[in-house]
Amino acid sequence: MDLANSYYLWLMPQKEMYDEFQKIIQDLSEAYGTPAFEPHVTLVSGFSGNEDHLVKKTDAFARGKHSFSVTMEGIDYTHGFLTALFLNIQNTLKIDQFNTQARKHLKPFGQGPYHPHLSLLYGDITSQEKKRIIASLNLLPRTITLDKLKLVQGHSNVTQWRVIREWSLQ
Numbered sequence: 001m002d003l004a005n006s007y008y009l010w011l012m013p014q015k016e017m018y019d020e021f022q023k024i025i026q027d028l029s030e031a032y033g034t035p036a037f038e039p040h041v042t043l044v045s046g047f048s049g050n051e052d053h054l055v056k057k058t059d060a061f062a063r064g065k066h067s068f069s070v071t072m073e074g075i076d077y078t079h080g081f082l083t084a085l086f087l088n089i090q091n092t093l094k095i096d097q098f099n100t101q102a103r104k105h106l107k108p109f110g111q112g113p114y115h116p117h118l119s120l121l122y123g124d125i126t127s128q129e130k131k132r133i134i135a136s137l138n139l140l141p142r143t144i145t146l147d148k149l150k151l152v153q154g155h156s157n158v159t160q161w162r163v164i165r166e167w168s169l170q
Helices: 015-032 051-062 092-106 128-137
Strands: 007-013 043-048 068-076 087-090 118-121 143-153 162-168
Touching: 007 015, 007 051, 007 092, 043 068, 043 092, 043 118, 051 092, 051 143, 051 162, 068 092, 087 128, 092 118
Parallel strands: none
Antiparallel strands: 007 043, 007 143, 068 087, 068 143, 087 118, 143 162
């Protein structure tokens, strides 16, 4: 998949939680020399098309949608750059339905099972260091409200991701 030509649909935490997560992300990125990014839960990834057409499709998807809350289930990590350290989000019927409906509207390139999460750190960090970070974070239990959608154009350089448009969920 060509990240420079791919688009993503993100669910965004409400302002108070957004600010709290943004500070954590910023602090971790500075401590480990990794790129900072906006806190988000990716709803759909890896779709392409004419930008105006994607805005219209996303607008149709967003129409009548309401904000909703999700529960974090723990902090985890992988060896992937974009999933170096993240909060697992409980995969409820609500978020799963959002994902299914968004996929129908935006038609992403082959997607596997949906794994909702909110990343806290991108980068190549050792497992030992990730375990140390997890032990130092006090984020659970926590429920967060997702109240916006953002259509984002990806890029191989995270710092060059570009927000196309934002929608408020009622």
